[in-house]
Amino acid sequence: MIDSGIFERISEFIAPLTPRGHAILFLSASLLAAGLLSGSNAAPKLLAAGAALFLLIVVEREIFLARAAALSRVKVRWAIEHPLVEGRRVTVKIILENPGLIPIEHLEVYDTPPRLFRWDKSTPPRAVVVLPALGVTEVSYSVIPVVGKHEWVGPLRLIVEDLFGFFRAERLIEAELPIVNVQPRTLDIPGRRSALPTVLQPGGVTRLRRRGIGTEFMELREYSPDDDIRLVDWKASARTGRLMVKVFEQESVLRVAIVLDALTTMFRGVLGETKIEYAARLVASLSEYLARRGDTFRIYLVDPQGTVYASPWLHGRASGSAARRFVAEKLAWPQADEATQPPQARAEAIASVLLRTLPRGKTIVFLISDFGEEEETVVIYAYALARLQALRHEVYAVSPLTTLFE
Structure with a gap:
């Protein structure tokens, strides 16, 4: 009876063989x-060749077994440039460290970056x-990354x-x-005047008028004892015979809430031009604009399952x-x-979070959503x-609207 251990040893010997190795062994x-x-x-020559x-x-x-053992001890880590911004090419480095005394002359490395990333050919x-x-x-x-985690x-x-x-x-x-x-990239907001109102009144949106050094000249008026002497317009005073001061239009601090409703329909489309990418760029651009103005704002992000994430108030x-x-x-x-959360429950969840977290006083709320591309959802x-x-x-x-391709 043949010992089964012989077959195990044979199997162990040929396990790491490649097709070429199997051919040479055969x-x-x-x-x-x-x-x-x-x-x-010719028998001795055949025996000698086969034995060799x-x-x-x-x-x-x-x-090879020594190199395979060295491979099992190789330490691997990734080094990725930060911060990552969508559309901006980034270099990924895989650092391989061999702590052993056996070199590895032929090491093949195959990495698998995120499925949405494009890599340079x-x-x-x-x-x-x-x-x-x-x-x-x-x-x-x-690689060229896409916005998000x-x-x-x-x-x-x-x-x-x-x-x-x-x-x-x-x-x-x-x-x-x-x-x-x-991170999403920011877009330039054109124009010198504010893209947002500064004071909200029941009859509509107006700009706040304050005495002092403001952002834009508004009018001239007669000097009063509590005015800053630096605001006196000496040419107008000489022309009218009375002290005249400049009145500027000065912006007040806003409180803004930006809600990004990430429905699954927002992720559809051509990569780089999906609604969610445009929406993220809008959030980034609006946040940067509010930061430059010195306003206070907060970001709310609602994922497809209806979980609401809220940032702290930023200023x-x-x-x-x-x-x-x-x-x-x-x-x-x-x-x-x-799957996406049902519209009714989703809308109620967003409204409840805003009602619970928004402070007293007037807040401007921007809701960015495609509403599931359904008119009933808008209602x-x-x-x-x-x-x-x-x-x-x-x-x-x-x-957000994207370019349609037929």
Whole structure:
């Protein structure tokens, strides 16, 4: 009876063999068999050739096993440029560190970046490198990211082969894959005058008039004792015979809430021109504009499942970058099988959060949504948000439109 351990040892020996290795092993066995069965003078040569091939495979296997063991100890980390901005090319570096004394002369590296990222064909996410003993090697490639939170698809594949390609081992790295937050880019808001009102009155929107140094000249009036002497217009005073001062139009501080309603329909379309990308750019641009003005604002982001994320109230010059980071951290692209929350429940959830978190006093609310591309949904949202208007908040709905392709 044949010992089963023999077959296990044979199976263990041929497990890492490549098709080329199997072919060479078969050729070696064939030469040995031909030499044993042949009675001619060529038998010694056939035996010698078969034994030489078999010895070569055995030696290469031992060397390969040492390299495969070294591969299992290789340390991997990613180095990605920050901050990431949509549409801006970024370099991804995979740093491979070999802590052992055995070099790896042929190491294949295959990375899998997020599915929505485009990578440069001239620098694809794969390479063949040499990893020296106690050394470090880098693999670099470029990608063009998309706004939002993204995780590497994985796994990272590391493949090592021997010199002749007889043996091949693969290591899959699925843990500690990088997660990146890609910020939306900002767009320039044209025009010198404010894109937003400064004072809201029951009869409409007006601008606030204040004495003092403002942003735009409004009119001249006669001097009063509490006026700043620096505001005196000496030419007008000489012309009229009375002291005249300049009155400027000065902007007051606004309180603004920006709601980004990320319905699944917002993610449809051509990548780079989807509604969600335009909406994120609008949020970033409006936030940067409010930051430059010195206004106070807050970002609300509603994901497809109806979860509402709210940033803290932002104010100051650095608040624009804080708003972009918030959108990048909370905006995640949905999977194909994810469903959107029903419109009625979604509208009620948004209105409830705003009613609970908006302070007393008038706040300008921008709701950015395509309303599921349904007219009935617009009516549902209007009824739900009417409670905000009852509390004297100003609500504006912004529906992004994209270019249609036939």
